[in-house]
Amino acid sequence: MKPPAPRRRVTIVDVARHAQVSTTAVSKVLRNAYGASPEMRAKVRRAIDELGYRPHAGARGLRGQTYTIGVMLPDIRNPFFPEVLDGITQALEDTEYQVLLGPGCNGEKAEARVTEAMIDRGMDGLILVAPVSSRTRLEHVASAVPTVVVGRHGSSPGYDAVVNDDIEGASLVVGHLAGLGHRRIAHIEHHETDPTRLAEMPNARRADGYRQAMRALGLAEWIDVVSTSYTQEGGYRGAKELLERPQRPTAVFAGADVVAMGVLDAVAEAGLSVPDDISVAGYDNTTFAAFGLISLTSVDQAGHEIGRNAARLVLERITDRHTPSVQVSLAPTLVPRRTTARPPE
Amino acid sequence: MKPPAPRRRVTIVDVARHAQVSTTAVSKVLRNAYGASPEMRAKVRRAIDELGYRPHAGARGLRGQTYTIGVMLPDIRNPFFPEVLDGITQALEDTEYQVLLGPGCNGEKAEARVTEAMIDRGMDGLILVAPVSSRTRLEHVASAVPTVVVGRHGSSPGYDAVVNDDIEGASLVVGHLAGLGHRRIAHIEHHETDPTRLAEMPNARRADGYRQAMRALGLAEWIDVVSTSYTQEGGYRGAKELLERPQRPTAVFAGADVVAMGVLDAVAEAGLSVPDDISVAGYDNTTFAAFGLISLTSVDQAGHEIGRNAARLVLERITDRHTPSVQVSLAPTLVPRRTTARPPE
DNA sequence: CTGAAAGCGCTAACAA
């Protein structure tokens, strides 16, 4: 059995003929542009409905816009990003813009491929979530198309930015733990060598925030940072190392929830219990953290708000490419759960 | 400070002029089309590199292809789908095709919006993962663009399909539990009313497979199905109900891992322990399931393979739209972990 | 307010 022959697409010419007007008129109605009488609009609208006409985005893009916003997500598996995405789509839901996602961006090469692909497809604006590419590269992208960078500290005149205040977030965790009576609070960070990224990436800021908060609370002597990676495996290795210390920490602040998962694993394996023997906190407030059996104390970044702001900014930037770039920083909140408690006597 | 003025894009005309050839020649080189001498190819390639030329996908789409494959994912949060996506992107990685994802497709309306948007953008092929839209709707989409449907049983001449053998998967779980000595094995299914979907959706097949397997093992009298939804909440409610039975089941087969999470929650709340008092199994083998502290027995659908097959099929369908449609069914495997054990004496 | 006509960047049909 054969699939039916593909039908010819209804074009603007069909609509114009059917409505007895010019294609220009139809185009104006489509774009709500100035210069079309109410009667004409009504006539055209009717023709559009009757024919089931849909404008061809690619063809529109050749002269005007494609009404498409590209979103690049680094890791679809990290449960924090869907939150941001929801914020973006919700903010764009009532506009004519359609969101399209670029998948699987692990590393600079993949990011370059995806951003290029989006530019080639004439996207009107880009939202890059937690990109790892160099600043130069980001500015290059931004010079081709309005761009908002999410989750990278350090601003650029070339693009707008939305970040979470990671220093503050780390401080919330340390403060919470110290308030419970902990002194030996350790931190597991994501290993970072690149000097640019050292300044701009959230992971580095969280480690910084941890150190600053420890000092501010007079706990400088207990500062203890293990460098692994923001993965479950990294958390597991980091915790292993911490548990072998002569003086074991009584609390571990993992730089991300996935890391905390690995920590919980290692702690259980060592025959210790959480939070009686050791407290554990994460960052991101992912679904994992909220899950009853785990109930991980974490920091909420308000991903939804981050997304909404990014969407708003990219729309503004599309409308006016020449206003100065802006940076939005959102305050995180602490979500205390059952993995943190008073330290053992 | 103002963003730099956007540079004019390098076009095929620029390349042609720079290489001293016609635009046709450049176009041929771009598409590896017949009729260009090696010297010409080399010359054009060099010009392309020197100018940093990139073809404009929208413009290409107006005559030929856009080299874009659209993937629609129902719920980015469900950890099973990234697996499928990885399979797709990997299979497409060495081709000229770029994958773009449509976000947030919960419900028929959202699905329609996304599929329309993809068609409007001239995508060359679509992969629809676990769509809920009506068969008619899917065939409508497929009539406009080569389409592969993933995770819907029931074939159509209009589109290719890739599915997991859910009946077999359910059978693996029931067999495993029965082998451990369980008799009172209950199932939590996703409530389904729509008659079409009743036949085509994986959730319905899993419930069917459960019933068939129970009968085949002579356990028909213990068949016990609770209808809630494939969410953590649904699992929680379903388990609550099961735990109140005069004769409590000794094992619960949850139709999905997220459901099993809710079950674990409810079981813990009831003061029972897993697997000593009650065994729990899920379906999908998500990251959740693999996580050490949970260690959920589950069914692996080989999401990666599903994705690879879908990508392969869509490419074939783009090349030749007139071969008969095909259905691929992949066998699932059981992944026994620590939530299932012998029933209590 | 309305429409004719000229492209946007590319590919395909056709000539040379």
Added chain:
DNA sequence: TTGTTAGCGCTTTCAG
């Protein structure tokens, strides 16, 4: 093998 030319479907001047 190569180049010329006519569109693809739309937006955008620019006359009327």
